Amino acid sequence: MPVISRGFTGRGRRDVALPPGQYLTEDFPVLSAGPTPRVDTGTWQFSIVTEAGQRHDWSWDRLMALPAESVTVDLHCVTKWSKLHTPWRGVALDTLIEDVESAADYAFIRSYGGYTTNLPLADLLDGQAWIAYEYDGEPLHPEHGGPARLLVPHLYLWKSAKWVRGIELSHEDNPGFWETAGYHNYGDPWQEQRYYGD
Amino acid sequence: MTETWVDGNALGGALGEIFAMDVTAALGRCAGCGRVGPVGEAQVFTRAAGAVARCAGCESVLIRVVTAPDRVFLDLHGLSFLELRPAPATP
Amino acid sequence: MAGTAVLRRLSWQVGTVAESRPETATAVTLALDLPEWTTHLAGQHVDVRLTAPDGYSTQRSYSIASAPSPGRVEITVQRVEDGEVSPYLVDVARPGDELELRGPIGGYFVWRAADPEPVLLVAGGSGIVPLMAMARTRAAAGSRTPMRLIYSVRGPEDAIYADELRRRVRDDHGLDVSYAYTRRAPDGWNGVAGRVDAARLGAGGWPADLAPRIFVCGPTGFVETVADLLVDAGHDPGRIRTERFGPTGG
Numbered sequence: 001m002p003v004i005s006r007g008f009t010g011r012g013r014r015d016v017a018l019p020p021g022q023y024l025t026e027d028f029p030v031l032s033a034g035p036t037p038r039v040d041t042g043t044w045q046f047s048i049v050t051e052a053g054q055r056h057d058w059s060w061d062r063l064m065a066l067p068a069e070s071v072t073v074d075l076h077c078v079t080k081w082s083k084l085h086t087p088w089r090g091v092a093l094d095t096l097i098e099d100v101e102s103a104a105d106y107a108f109i110r111s112y113g114g115y116t117t118n119l120p121l122a123d124l125l126d127g128q129a130w131i132a133y134e135y136d137g138e139p140l141h142p143e144h145g146g147p148a149r150l151l152v153p154h155l156y157l158w159k160s161a162k163w164v165r166g167i168e169l170s171h172e173d174n175p176g177f178w179e180t181a182g183y184h185n186y187g188d189p190w191q192e193q194r195y196y197g198d
Numbered sequence: 199m200t201e202t203w204v205d206g207n208a209l210g211g212a213l214g215e216i217f218a219m220d221v222t223a224a225l226g227r228c229a230g231c232g233r234v235g236p237v238g239e240a241q242v243f244t245r246a247a248g249a250v251a252r253c254a255g256c257e258s259v260l261i262r263v264v265t266a267p268d269r270v271f272l273d274l275h276g277l278s279f280l281e282l283r284p285a286p287a288t289p
Numbered sequence: 290m291a292g293t294a295v296l297r298r299l300s301w302q303v304g305t306v307a308e309s310r311p312e313t314a315t316a317v318t319l320a321l322d323l324p325e326w327t328t329h330l331a332g333q334h335v336d337v338r339l340t341a342p343d344g345y346s347t348q349r350s351y352s353i354a355s356a357p358s359p360g361r362v363e364i365t366v367q368r369v370e371d372g373e374v375s376p377y378l379v380d381v382a383r384p385g386d387e388l389e390l391r392g393p394i395g396g397y398f399v400w401r402a403a404d405p406e407p408v409l410l411v412a413g414g415s416g417i418v419p420l421m422a423m424a425r426t427r428a429a430a431g432s433r434t435p436m437r438l439i440y441s442v443r444g445p446e447d448a449i450y451a452d453e454l455r456r457r458v459r460d461d462h463g464l465d466v467s468y469a470y471t472r473r474a475p476d477g478w479n480g481v482a483g484r485v486d487a488a489r490l491g492a493g494g495w496p497a498d499l500a501p502r503i504f505v506c507g508p509t510g511f512v513e514t515v516a517d518l519l520v521d522a523g524h525d526p527g528r529i530r531t532e533r534f535g536p537t538g539g
Contacts, residue, residue, distance in 0.1 A: 002340040007381045010345045011373040033250040182264040182271025195266045205533045210394035211336040220396035238397030
């Protein structure tokens with residue numbers, strides 16, 4: 001039973017309806033498992049590779065030419081902070097997957113710098129995910145995942161891979177960086193699925 | 199751009215509880231590049247979903263520690279060995 | 290190296306604030322009563338955990354500032370701009386308050402009075418804290434080991450323990466202290482403001498052929514720069530121990 005320190009309240013506010021165990025924050029914490037990759041948009045590339053090995057690539061210019069959406073979403077980080085009503089702009093995964101033929105159930109996400117994560121393909125579709133390149137009206141800063149990151153707000157934020165570079169579709173579910181370290185394989189904040197076995 | 203890592207001293211508390219001894223002076227061998235050095239010199243990213251210690255030579259991941267309220271997940275597979283010298287019983 | 294941390298509790302202990310002493314406008318020393326505390330090595334740190342009434346908790350690491358003393362530990366906390374824990378410890382914590390501590394922690398960045406080599410300590414900002422523990426431990430042990438400290442601060446008002454360091458240098462010929470003032474030099478100081486560089490390390494430190502033990506502590510960038518300069522000056526990298534506080538300095 002931890003000892004309460006008189007007068008300590010911590011930074012987050014806890015008076016708003018949030019997923020269980022979360023605290024509201026006004027700032028935008030930067031969390032990283034490694035050095036921040038620096039990727040030039042001139043060489044940036046995003047790929048989707050199907051289970052059959054079929055490859056679809058987008059250069060930065062090609063991504064910018066696609067129809068984009070401005071969305072406002074809530075972010076829930078497994079380290080307990082939540083940030084509400086965050087404004088992003090990006091291309092919906094539905095748009096990118098449109099011409100991709102696949103019968104796969106799972107997606108494995110790779111990022112510049114080596115980070116990986118995984119989720120069911122269904123969780124990337126139907127307006128649930130974007131490749132986001134603007135935050136709050138500005139180009140996405142490298143420390144928050146720029147030039148582009150995956151944004152999947154209905155899951156804990158570690159699934160919204162920063163510096164995203166590609167998606168591999170597969171019949172198998174392969175756990176990514178934090179999933180192999182003890183975090184939950186799916187990560188639904190509303191069921192508080194933080195760790196393996198939750 | 200300022201680096202966001204500290205050094206292996208930052209893992210001393212979490213690893214000390216698991217190993218029941220100090221680990222910051224322990225030598226570890228990087229499974230990636232073979233570099234051998236004390237855990238205290240690893241580059242540790244503590245502002246993450248867990249603590250990630252990277253090799254000061256090749257930056258590959260040596261150790262990951264995920265601390266849940268009632269348990270700890272420890273991944274040491276980035277070290278090909280960790281040399282532990284038992285502490286004396288009393289000073 | 291044989292032997293690591295001395296006998297200690299591995300899990301969280303409750304500490305009671307006995308005293309809160311201002312050191313500078315932004316830093317205080319908290320003296321904590323911990324009935325189960327026996328001893329520690331200079332350079333070790335403690336993890337401090339704070340819990341709010343609704344169960345929210347967070348923790349930070351702080352270097353131990355004091356020489357070993359049963360039942361008592363002192364930490365010096367620098368208030369970090371927009372920090373979550375340091376403003377509480379500096380501005381709110383008062384005698385009688387309780388917090389949780391784990392430690393002492395660390396066997397890599399430690400100095401023992403029995404070590405015979407001359408010692409060079411290089412501190413950047415709040416990196417002075419564990420190095421001060423080394424100076425205090427040396428004095429408490431009656432050690433004659435020559436010890437030199439180079440302390441880099443923005444200006445004289447940022448120097449923690451300035452009066453105590455002045456007194457120790459006056460009373461103990463084995464201890465030397467020199468300062469680098471990176472922004473504002475004190476009135477009447479006949480040096481030049483500026484960062485720790487090869488010249489300052491040479492003037493305030495030991496030549497490489499004396500094979501000193503060297504401890505460098507402070508923000509990550511400071512430690513990296515100083516360690517590189519020391520290696521360039523011929524010091525054996527194996528004799529240089531470092532503790533990096535991260536970009537904000539602790």
